[in-house]
Amino acid sequence: MKKNVVFGFLGQTMDASSKRKGKHSKRFERWRPTVSLVQHPKKLTVHRLVLLYNPAESELKDQIVEDIETLSPKTQIDAQEIDFESPWDFQKVFPLLYQFIDEYNFNPSKENYFFHLTTGSNIQQASVFLCVGAKYFPGRLLQSGPNRNSSTGSKLDIIDLDDAPKAVADIFKRRQKEDTDYLKHGIATKNPAFNQMIQRIERVAIRSKAPLLITGPTGAGKSHLASRIYKLKKLRHELNGDFVEVNCATIVGENSAMSTLFGHIKGAYTGASAKREGLLKRADGGLLFLDEIAELGLDEQAMLLSALETKKFYPLGGDQETKSEFQLVCGTNKDLRKAVSEGRFREDLFARINLFTFSLPGLADRKEDIEPNLEFELDKYQRDNAINMQMKPSARRKYLEFALSTEATWKGNFRDLNASVLRMATLAEGAQIDNETVAEEIDTLKYLWQPENNKANNHLALLPSYLSPKQIEHMDLMEQHELAITISVCLNAGSAAEAGRTLYSVSRLARKKPNDGARVIAMLGKHGLKFEDL
Numbered sequence: 001m002k003k004n005v006v007f008g009f010l011g012q013t014m015d016a017s018s019k020r021k022g023k024h025s026k027r028f029e030r031w032r033p034t035v036s037l038v039q040h041p042k043k044l045t046v047h048r049l050v051l052l053y054n055p056a057e058s059e060l061k062d063q064i065v066e067d068i069e070t071l072s073p074k075t076q077i078d079a080q081e082i083d084f085e086s087p088w089d090f091q092k093v094f095p096l097l098y099q100f101i102d103e104y105n106f107n108p109s110k111e112n113y114f115f116h117l118t119t120g121s122n123i124q125q126a127s128v129f130l131c132v133g134a135k136y137f138p139g140r141l142l143q144s145g146p147n148r149n150s151s152t153g154s155k156l157d158i159i160d161l162d163d164a165p166k167a168v169a170d171i172f173k174r175r176q177k178e179d180t181d182y183l184k185h186g187i188a189t190k191n192p193a194f195n196q197m198i199q200r201i202e203r204v205a206i207r208s209k210a211p212l213l214i215t216g217p218t219g220a221g222k223s224h225l226a227s228r229i230y231k232l233k234k235l236r237h238e239l240n241g242d243f244v245e246v247n248c249a250t251i252v253g254e255n256s257a258m259s260t261l262f263g264h265i266k267g268a269y270t271g272a273s274a275k276r277e278g279l280l281k282r283a284d285g286g287l288l289f290l291d292e293i294a295e296l297g298l299d300e301q302a303m304l305l306s307a308l309e310t311k312k313f314y315p316l317g318g319d320q321e322t323k324s325e326f327q328l329v330c331g332t333n334k335d336l337r338k339a340v341s342e343g344r345f346r347e348d349l350f351a352r353i354n355l356f357t358f359s360l361p362g363l364a365d366r367k368e369d370i371e372p373n374l375e376f377e378l379d380k381y382q383r384d385n386a387i388n389m390q391m392k393p394s395a396r397r398k399y400l401e402f403a404l405s406t407e408a409t410w411k412g413n414f415r416d417l418n419a420s421v422l423r424m425a426t427l428a429e430g431a432q433i434d435n436e437t438v439a440e441e442i443d444t445l446k447y448l449w450q451p452e453n454n455k456a457n458n459h460l461a462l463l464p465s466y467l468s469p470k471q472i473e474h475m476d477l478m479e480q481h482e483l484a485i486t487i488s489v490c491l492n493a494g495s496a497a498e499a500g501r502t503l504y505s506v507s508r509l510a511r512k513k514p515n516d517g518a519r520v521i522a523m524l525g526k527h528g529l530k531f532e533d534l
Contacts (some may be wrong), residue, residue: 006037006142008051008116009124021391030145033118034064036154038072043156044114044142048076052100052120054084080439087121094127101137106237109285109325113139114158138237182235183228190368192509197358204356205229206236211308211328211353213336216360219413222331225360226289229329233287239327241286244279248295257300262307264316278315279309283326293353294334294345305349325363328353334434335494363410365505370403373414377421391433399424399438401444409449420445459484466529486523487534496520496531 015034039044053061058081065077082100086092106113115128115137131137140160147155183198183205204212212229212473214222223245231242251260258264263278279288290296296304308311308328312321330353332433339345363370374396382389391399402408410416423439424433462484472480486503493499501508501518508514524531 002110002112004045004112004114005048005050005139005153006046006114006116007050007137007139008037008118008142009120010034010036010057010061011119012057012060014119016060019316031154032064032067033116033144035067035071036144036156037116037142039154040074040156041072042159046072046075048078050078050080052080052082054087055081057247060297060494084124089124090127093121093123095131097124097127098130098136106138106519107240108138108237109240109414113137114142115118115139116142117146117159118142118144131481145510162325182232183225189372191361191366194361194366194369197360201225201229201358202232205232206238206355209238209327211330213353213355214329214331214335214355214360215357216331216333217362217413218333219415220360220362221414222360223289223291226287226291226329226331229478230287230289230327233327239286241284241326243289244283244284244326245286245291246279246288247291249292252295252297256314257296258303261300262303262313262315263318263322269317278317278322280313280326281322285326287327287329289329289331291331292333293330294332294339298326298344298346299350301346305346305352308352331454338494361501361505363413364408365502367404370417371400374400374403374421377418381421381425385425387425387431388501389428389431389433389482392435395435395438398435399441402442407449411449416445416448427517456499459488462487466534467527471527476489483523483527486520487529490520490524490531490534499531 011033015032026049034049034051035046037049043148045338051061051064052205061079065079068077068142080100082096084093084096100252115132117156120128128137132139132141144155145155148152183202189195189198204210214225218220226245227243230239233239246260248257251257259276259278261279262283263276266273266275284408303313307324312323314320315322329431336345336350336354340347340350358492363373378389378391381387403410412419420441423444424437427440428434428437460480463480466487475483479522486499489502490496490499493502493515497517497520500514500518500520504514504516504519508516526533
């Protein structure tokens with residue numbers, strides 16, 4: 001059972017009745033809002049009361065604490081002194097309350113939270129209303145009042161708020177920007193499509209516990225993004241467990257995936273000499289990131305689906321259910337739709353994890369972000385190695401000129417960039433990356449990407465498989481290259497729209513409606529071809 005935690009201001013006037021009357025026994029017959037909170041055990045048992053008071057109210061606070069302990073000995077009192085210098089000044093009250101809530105160690109998985117709205121100044125009450133309404137305070141409102149028809153002489157109502165008040169929209173928009181910057185690791189990305197996607201991820205991450213699916217090529221940052229989502233939710237008190245990550249491609253084999261994910265009992269199979277907990281259990285209350293989920297077998301997929309829906313599963317070889325409630329984030333560089341159609345991935349599991357899908361573009365599709373990421377990697381190297389590593393301006397220009405050119409395929413995406421900076425910084429003389437170091441690194445990258453370049457140069461060999469010799473003969477060389485590249489990209493894309501995003505990665509940004517798929521279909525149709533036929 002979750003414990004109930006109530007926050008509230010000490011009421012200088014209404015709570016002070018006990019002070020004026022001394023310790024007369026009838027003081028318990030008078031309605032005092034803070035004391036009345038513990039007089040409704042059938043409606044709300046208060047396990048902990050977080051009482052906010054000004055320094056000048058210390059004597060009154062002690063009396064209220066004593067009275068509550070008399071009426072409800074099991075209620076824990078957490079008195080918090082906050083100097084609301086002017087309780088009637090919104091500019092002073094709201095930032096203090098906002099800071100207090102931001103720093104408080106909430107644990108929503110084990111506790112229910114309420115904020116008592118009856119006491120405090122009107123400005124303090126308004127500030128509470130705004131924080132609860134905007135979902136910044138992870139709980140509901142309580143309203144108390146006198147009731148002559150009640151044996152306790154008081155009444156208590158629980159109030160739910162749905163929509164965030166517009167009065168603090170700017171404050172929470174600023175918080176949203178901080179959250180999206182956090183997801184981007186503070187890197188000032190300039191790609192509009194990527195920025196928009198991060199904003200959507202932030203919105204989903206803080207509003208939903210449903211599974212997320214992150215797609216994209218190897219090295220695009222799926223694992224990194226999953227860990228940032230976890231840390232963001234942790235900061236917002238939405239998760240209290242661990243971040244657990246596994247690459248499903250590394251746990252294939254007999255019993256390996258089952259045991260790794262769901263655990264096993266002792267003797268479940270040959271070699272199972274001791275009980276194993278399993279990653280799903282370890283992720284209880286936290287976030288489980290399954291990278292390369294397409295590599296899971298059908299049996300593991302079925303058990304994962306059941307665990308998602310029931311929050312329960314059986315360890316390998318066991319007959320007692322294990323409980324675990326976790327947020328699931330999946331990553332893949334495969335087209336799961338194709339895997340479903342080929343029977344390699346369960347359609348019901350795909351439907352369950354495909355509620356929110358985000359496709360991370362590769363570095364080659366975000367070339368405007370190469371420069372800020374170069375700065376990030378250089379700064380990271382300096383922090384990790386305690387070296388003031390610099391890059392000469394002329395060397396930086398030379399490196400970026402190559403990095404932004406068509407020669408730079410960035411086949412390994414951000415892993416390539418990270419490795420590139422690491423090589424240059426390690427080989428640099430005197431903690432300064434110069435032109436010679438950059439020239440050597442460019443040669444290294446060209447060598448590493450050579451197979452991809454050769455493949456691109458031979459793309460014209462594709463045309464005879466789709467067009468007759470006469471058709472090719474009547475095409476300009478430019479037109480042949482254009483069609484051949486389009487076919488080449490389509491062969492590695494799951495849809496015409498995906499191919500279009502690759503082919504028109506720059507021009508699409510200038511369009512209100514990119515229509516990527518339509519552009520690809522039109523190009524193929526001009527030569528009597530269809531995407532489906534490829």
